[in-house]
Structures are given as C-alpha cells and as structure tokens.
Amino acid sequence: MFRDYVASILLIIGSAVMWILGVSDYGAIFFKLSWSLLCLALVFIFYKIITGNLTKKFIKDSKARYTFKKGILIILLIVLAFAIVQIWVENTESLTISYGIIAAGVAIALQDLFRNFVGGIVIAVSGVYRIGDRVEMGGEFGDVMDIGILNTTMMELKGWVDGEQPTGRLSIIPNSIVISGTIHNYTKDHNFIWDEITIPLTYDSDWKGAITEFLELLKKETGDLSSQADKEIDRLGEKYYLPRKVTEPSIYVRLTDNWIELHLRYVTDSRTRRITQDKLSRMLMDRISGNDRYEIASENIIVVGNHKVQIIDSK
Numbered sequence: 001m002f003r004d005y006v007a008s009i010l011l012i013i014g015s016a017v018m019w020i021l022g023v024s025d026y027g028a029i030f031f032k033l034s035w036s037l038l039c040l041a042l043v044f045i046f047y048k049i050i051t052g053n054l055t056k057k058f059i060k061d062s063k064a065r066y067t068f069k070k071g072i073l074i075i076l077l078i079v080l081a082f083a084i085v086q087i088w089v090e091n092t093e094s095l096t097i098s099y100g101i102i103a104a105g106v107a108i109a110l111q112d113l114f115r116n117f118v119g120g121i122v123i124a125v126s127g128v129y130r131i132g133d134r135v136e137m138g139g140e141f142g143d144v145m146d147i148g149i150l151n152t153t154m155m156e157l158k159g160w161v162d163g164e165q166p167t168g169r170l171s172i173i174p175n176s177i178v179i180s181g182t183i184h185n186y187t188k189d190h191n192f193i194w195d196e197i198t199i200p201l202t203y204d205s206d207w208k209g210a211i212t213e214f215l216e217l218l219k220k221e222t223g224d225l226s227s228q229a230d231k232e233i234d235r236l237g238e239k240y241y242l243p244r245k246v247t248e249p250s251i252y253v254r255l256t257d258n259w260i261e262l263h264l265r266y267v268t269d270s271r272t273r274r275i276t277q278d279k280l281s282r283m284l285m286d287r288i289s290g291n292d293r294y295e296i297a298s299e300n301i302i303v304v305g306n307h308k309v310q311i312i313d314s315k
Helices: 003-023 027-051 053-058 062-088 096-109 111-126 207-239 273-289
Strands: 134-137 140-147 151-157 166-174 183-185 192-201 250-255 260-269
Touching (some): 003 027, 027 062, 053 062, 111 166, 192 207, 192 273, 207 250, 207 273, 260 273
Antiparallel strands (some): 134 140, 140 151, 192 260, 250 260
C-alpha cells in the first residue's frame, strides 16, 4: 500500500522544496514548479484511490475494470494538462493567435499522431471494438489486449500458424485504422460465426445417404450452438436491420469434373472454430472409413493413347 504512494510523496516533497525556494529572485518560476508538482501528485493519488480497492469492490469483471482504469487515466491527464496551462500561462488571451498558428503547424507536422489520437477517441465513444474482442484490421487478425491513446495492441492469431491459434507475437495497430480502414469484429454483439467443411465424394458413392447421415451428425453436435445463435440473432434484430438467417446445419451439393462436393455448413463459436471443425472432421472420417458406400475422391490424371516409355540408365 505504501509503495503505491511513494511517487506521490516524493512529488509533494518536491513541491514543498520548490515553494521554499520561491523566496529567491526567481520566485515566480519556483512557485509555478511547486504548483505543477502538487497537481501531478494530486492526480496520481486520485488515480490510485479510484482505480485501487474501490474499483475492485464495485467492478467485478476484469475487462470492465481495465476499461474503466483506462478511461479515468485519460480524463485525469486532460485535467492535468489544463491545470498546467493555467499555472504557466498568465495571459491566455494575448497568446490566442500565437497558439493558433503553432497548433496549425504542429497539426500538419504531426497529422498521423493526431489521426491516431482521434481514432482512439472514436474507439472509446463508438465501441467499434473493446478489450477482449477478436478482430481483423489492417491485414492483422487477433484478440484485442489493450486500447491505448494512439495504438491498439493485439495478440496475433493465424500468421504462420494454420488455424485461428495464437502465434505469441504482439501486433501494434495505429488507432487511425478505424477512421479510414475496415474493421472485422468477430465478437461484437454476438459470439457465433458460420463455418463449412468440404467433402469430395466419388460419383460412385451414395451421396444421398451421405447427406442424410452427415446432416444428422451436424444437428446432433451443433444443435445447442444453433439455438444460442437464434437468440443472439433476435437481439441483433433489435439493434440493426437483420433479415432472418438460417442457423440450422445444412449441406449443399456442387458438381465438378472429378467428384461431388458436399459443403457442410454449421454455426460455431467464433473462438472455438478450429476445435469444432477438428471434432466434426474426426467424426466424419469415422463415418466415412467405416462405410463402404462412401469414398473420398482425389484428382486423377488419365493418359489416353499409345505412348512409348524409355528408361535411361544414368550410369
């Protein structure tokens, strides 16, 4: 507990020292330094009090607690900036034009920085994504770990890893992406996505029997998810214009030159897509391997005509 306030105590001591030195010839500067250090100490103490035991007592969810701390920090920094300006700038009216010119020059020189800052405000206000959301933006895919003033930090998924699994690498994305880029959020307002497994069967296979058997398996294994998806779609319909979507498992047939493709479509949780796909694939393989009516197709090359084959000994 005491260690959390060491910095504040040192700042208060520094403020007192600056106040004592204010009796010198440069008293005005020391007085301003004293007030600045005191403001910094008060902001630090207030932040520790608000985000300490009080936050843990009233906000149980760790994600909500983290977001609350971030919001309090940003507000206190803005208040501190205004306080410092009031301390050091005595006649603000006479400096208005100069500040405008300086601000315009800084805005041009640091336009990317300002875009990132505005993007951070847009994220906080609009909630385009939150801490813990699974998103894809700027060509990067991952789980949001931190939303800063200028950047968003994600735990990268996919990358060189096959499937939606963590690579262990952190991706730092500028917040300006929300202004001019496209954001794909996999967990905003709902937690399901549609997924498909494609099975190629030979034309000699009993494809109608396969459809019946595979569809029964899909309904059995994903029935609970389909029911949950129905409820979430109803909630989405209250917020957005969303025509009714079919969440029941289904199988679509596509004919090719070499085989019959069965596209097995089903609903799954966005965070466990690969696990669900792996489970279903294993169960489907058990059904196929244990039944001589189904045969997995593969691409074959048929050579027609008379061809002379000559084996040349390189020795």
